[in-house]
Amino acid sequence: MSELQHSVRVDLAERGYDIEIGEGVLEGIVDFVQQRHAVSHVAVITDSNVDGLYADAVADRFSDADIETHVLVIDPGESSKDPEVAHDLWQTMIEEGCDRQTMVLAVGGGVVGDLAGFVAATFARGLTFFQAPTTLLAQVDSSVGGKVGVNLEGAKNMVGAFWQPAGVLIDVATLTTLPDREYRAGLAEVVKYGVIMDEPFFAYLEAQADAINGRDSAVLAEIVRRCCRLKADVVEADEREESGRRAILNYGHTFCHALEAATNYTRLLHGEGVAIGMLCASRLAERLGRIGADVTSRQHALLEKLGLPLTAPADLDPDELVRLMWRDKKVSAGKLNFILPSRLGEVELVADPPVGDVRDSLGLGG
Numbered sequence: 096m097s098e099l100q101h102s103v104r105v106d107l108a109e110r111g112y113d114i115e116i117g118e119g120v121l122e123g124i125v126d127f128v129q130q131r132h133a134v135s136h137v138a139v140i141t142d143s144n145v146d147g148l149y150a151d152a153v154a155d156r157f158s159d160a161d162i163e164t165h166v167l168v169i170d171p172g173e174s175s176k177d178p179e180v181a182h183d184l185w186q187t188m189i190e191e192g193c194d195r196q197t198m199v200l201a202v203g204g205g206v207v208g209d210l211a212g213f214v215a216a217t218f219a220r221g222l223t224f225f226q227a228p229t230t231l232l233a234q235v236d237s238s239v240g241g242k243v244g245v246n247l248e249g250a251k252n253m254v255g256a257f258w259q260p261a262g263v264l265i266d267v268a269t270l271t272t273l274p275d276r277e278y279r280a281g282l283a284e285v286v287k288y289g290v291i292m293d294e295p296f297f298a299y300l301e302a303q304a305d306a307i308n309g310r311d312s313a314v315l316a317e318i319v320r321r322c323c324r325l326k327a328d329v330v331e332a333d334e335r336e337e338s339g340r341r342a343i344l345n346y347g348h349t350f351c352h353a354l355e356a357a358t359n360y361t362r363l364l365h366g367e368g369v370a371i372g373m374l375c376a377s378r379l380a381e382r383l384g385r386i387g388a389d390v391t392s393r394q395h396a397l398l399e400k401l402g403l404p405l406t407a408p409a410d411l412d413p414d415e416l417v418r419l420m421w422r423d424k425k426v427s428a429g430k431l432n433f434i435l436p437s438r439l440g441e442v443e444l445v446a447d448p449p450v451g452d453v454r455d456s457l458g459l460g461g
């Protein structure tokens with residue numbers, strides 16, 4: 096295998112699957128799917144940006160292999176992760192003659208993957224699903240692990256399922272066309288893995304920051320491999336977030352989801368919210384005496400170097416943000432739970448911290 100080619104197995108017994116990572120691997124998507132599933136009919140779900148760039152060509156490959164193929168195109172952006180858009184897709188699939196033999200293939204970022212996965216999990220009570228993620232965020236995080244779903248007003252990812260893909264094909268060459276802001280948003284989830292479970296990886300990101308900013312393809316392929324392996328380890332240990340282990344992937348997300356919901360999913364990209372949310376969570380850990388200021392300042396410095404936003408929009412109301420946090424899926428018995436660092440490379444679930452500390456950790460004053 097070259098330095099750009101990697102393979103990661105997600106070992107979940109009968110729901111286990113392979114993640115193949117490489118440059119130009121989308122050319123082999125039909126073989127990748129056929130080696131894992133007897134495919135006769137494909138519904139490619141994508142957005143209107145990715146359609147012309149990659150999804151159309153992917154669909155042609157299936158058609159050329161005499162496989163009946165339909166392309167379903169949604170509007171780009173978080174506003175498409177919505178029950179009404181899911182409904183439109185179900186309806187279109189009926190009209191296109193989709194049935195229980197149809198395989199759903201998501202080609203795009205995390206919005207496409209989460210929505211297409213939700214449609215796959217629900218249409219005809221569940222269709223085989225593959226992912227071909229084309230954003231950094233989707234390649235390092237959302238395409239792996241089977242969390243699929245849509246947002247409700249004020250409640251991120253509130254309707255969904257655990258629905259594992261049958262395979263994930265990651266072509267890092269697609270990252271060359273990704274707009275700068277989207278690329279940087281993906282880097283926030285990359286930094287997350289270092290903070291929650293891998294201090295040497297965090298140090299690697301610090302050392303490689305210039306190469307990362309230059310989108311060095313070997314460094315990117317290694318980052319994608321490492322994040323997929325780390326996520327696979329967590330998902331293998333706690334597939335449906337029951338034992339608590341999987342909740343570590345939610346570091347920064349209680350703050351992030353409140354920020355996204357408060358801005359009606361329009362002002363912050365998910366990864367930007369994760370960057371701000373991780374710093375809020377780290378400040379909360381400091382306030383609770385769990386870590387020293389150095390743990391926050393290392394995250395701050397790396398996120399800054401990678402061009403991510405570091406503070407919540409100043410016009411947001413901290414009390415409203417705290418109110419929105421009660422819709423977090425980690426809420427239990429009416430108490431807020433947070434994933435907080437105990438050092439770089441390790442986090443813990445902390446139950447019911449004082450709400451005043453949560454509010455002050457937002458850094459919004461008021």
Ligand SMILES: NC(=O)c1ccc[n+]([C@@H]2O[C@H](COP(=O)([O-])OP(=O)(O)OC[C@H]3O[C@@H](n4cnc5c(N)ncnc54)[C@H](O)[C@@H]3O)[C@@H](O)[C@H]2O)c1
Binds near residue numbers: 205206209237271
């Ligand atoms: N399921 C999970 O485990 C999980 C994990 C993390 C995030 N998420 C979800 O993922 C979503 C965010 O995903 P995202 O950041 O990929 O956003 P996205 O899907 O909106 O994609 C970002 C933008 O990039 C465009 N794009 C995609 N690939 C491109 C390419 N190769 N070249 C040019 N443009 C391209 C898209 O059209 C879109 O405009 C959020 O809804 C978040 O909640 C889910």
Ligand SMILES: O=C(O)C(=O)C[C@@H](O)[C@H](O)[C@H](O)COP(=O)(O)O
Binds near residue numbers: 240251342344345424
């Ligand atoms: O896969 C997981 O588990 C995660 O928490 C990964 C997160 O990066 C992702 O944003 C996820 O969609 C959040 O899920 P939620 O359960 O908090 O809605």
Ligand SMILES: [Zn+2]
Binds near residue numbers: 236284348365369
């Ligand atoms: Zn996330």
